[in-house]
Amino acid sequence: MGGRGGANLKGLGGEQIVAICDVNKVNLARAAAMFPEARQFQDFRRVFDHAGEFDAVAVSTCEHTHAFATLPALQLKKHVYCEKPLTYNVHEARVIREAAARAGVVTQMGTQIHAGDNYRRVVEHIQGGVIGKVSECHVWVSRAWGWQASEAEATAAKDIVFTQNRQTTVDSVPEGLDWDLWLAPAPARPFNNVYVPGPKWYRWWDFGNGTMSDLGSHWIDLPFWALKLKAPSAIEASGPPVHAELAPASMSARYTYEAEGDQPALSLTWHQGTLKPEIWTSKGIPQWDNGVLFIGDKGMLLADYSKFTLLPEDKFVGYTPPP
Numbered sequence: 001m002g003g004r005g006g007a008n009l010k011g012l013g014g015e016q017i018v019a020i021c022d023v024n025k026v027n028l029a030r031a032a033a034m035f036p037e038a039r040q041f042q043d044f045r046r047v048f049d050h051a052g053e054f055d056a057v058a059v060s061t062c063e064h065t066h067a068f069a070t071l072p073a074l075q076l077k078k079h080v081y082c083e084k085p086l087t088y089n090v091h092e093a094r095v096i097r098e099a100a101a102r103a104g105v106v107t108q109m110g111t112q113i114h115a116g117d118n119y120r121r122v123v124e125h126i127q128g129g130v131i132g133k134v135s136e137c138h139v140w141v142s143r144a145w146g147w148q149a150s151e152a153e154a155t156a157a158k159d160i161v162f163t164q165n166r167q168t169t170v171d172s173v174p175e176g177l178d179w180d181l182w183l184a185p186a187p188a189r190p191f192n193n194v195y196v197p198g199p200k201w202y203r204w205w206d207f208g209n210g211t212m213s214d215l216g217s218h219w220i221d222l223p224f225w226a227l228k229l230k231a232p233s234a235i236e237a238s239g240p241p242v243h244a245e246l247a248p249a250s251m252s253a254r255y256t257y258e259a260e261g262d263q264p265a266l267s268l269t270w271h272q273g274t275l276k277p278e279i280w281t282s283k284g285i286p287q288w289d290n291g292v293l294f295i296g297d298k299g300m301l302l303a304d305y306s307k308f309t310l311l312p313e314d315k316f317v318g319y320t321p322p323p
């Protein structure tokens with residue numbers, strides 16, 4: 001009920017809320033004041049003991065617990081809205097997808113940009129062939145949060161916390177928080193303020209997958225949708241040496257897709273933090289901080305959450321988009 005959960009609860013304010021759950025009693029009490037009739041829980045497993053009382057569930061917990069809250073809901077045939085990223089790993093995603101298919105209920109993931117007009121228009125343009133066959137795509141976000149080589153880099157990146165390793169000191173657990181329930185399936189570790197609240201935990205491998213899953217779930221969504229991508233044949237990543245505890249602040253990853261049907265072979269590259277596509281650094285495209293660039297044999301399309309443009313501009317002068 002903190003962070004995104006608070007916002008989602010407000011969005012559901014018109015519904016009949018019969019149960020609310022938060023591992024933090026302070027956040028729980030704040031939500032309970034809005035819905036005094038609702039049952040209150042700190043352990044989401046107990047919510048499902050009252051399954052006859054509700055039809056749908058909204059999950060806004062941390063990444064490492066999404067699947068553990070979503071799976072029992074689907075098994076009980078409850079409709080589910082779950083925040084992005086849907087799961088913590090690929091195995092969980094497969095389990096959830098199969099459970100959702102069996103349940104036959106309505107499901108939605110918290111990638112709200114997917115539901116807006118801009119992404120739909122981009123998909124129409126790409127699939128309509130405006131820039132021809134796409135063989136290269138780049139996705140980049142400028143946020144550089146995660147493992148940093150130095151405190152100076154963290155400061156320059158306006159990172160929200162600087163930590164290069166698991167903490168050896170122990171902080172007092174915030175009032176109201178049940179730390180053991182927060183950890184849930186993650187291995188136990190003493191509490192420290194570097195872990196909560198979000199988005200601090202996003203960088204720790206035990207709880208999340210860094211910026212690539214956090215923001216990638218919004219941004220990589222667009223090429224997957226527009227180009228109907230499935231599994232790549234190869235993935236190569238580059239960045240600082242792999243760290244056992246923390247996701248990197250800056251990194252890139254290139255996915256290679258084989259030709260399939262009308263779609264030629266494709267290279268899709270994710271760039272985060274200080275890394276950008278070469279066409280960006282050489283100023284071959286507008287200097288957007290975050291973007292998705294589709295490169296086709298008849299032109300390029302550059303998009304973000306709320307707008308897109310066809311490039312090079314002079315080639316598309318007078319272009320009228322379909323109604």
Ligand SMILES: NC(=O)C1=CN([C@@H]2O[C@H](COP(=O)(O)OP(=O)(O)OC[C@H]3O[C@@H](n4cnc5c(N)ncnc54)[C@H](OP(=O)(O)O)[C@@H]3O)[C@@H](O)[C@H]2O)C=CC1
Nearest residue numbers: 001002003004021022023024027060061083084110197198
């Ligand atoms: N779609 C979007 O635009 C956005 C989506 N998100 C997504 O929302 C999710 C939550 O992120 P965020 O709000 O930043 O995280 P926070 O850590 O700020 O908030 C999570 C909330 O859930 C509580 N909580 C954590 N674990 C459990 C549990 N096992 N059972 C019940 N309650 C629990 C937390 O308690 P406590 O306060 O004690 O930690 C807190 O109130 C993430 O998946 C994130 O990716 C986030 C922001 C925007």
Ligand SMILES: O=C1CO[C@H](CO)[C@@H](O)[C@@H]1O
Nearest residue numbers: 084198199202214215218
């Ligand atoms: O879009 C978003 C804004 O930032 C948040 C914190 O990193 C994300 O979790 C969220 O999905």
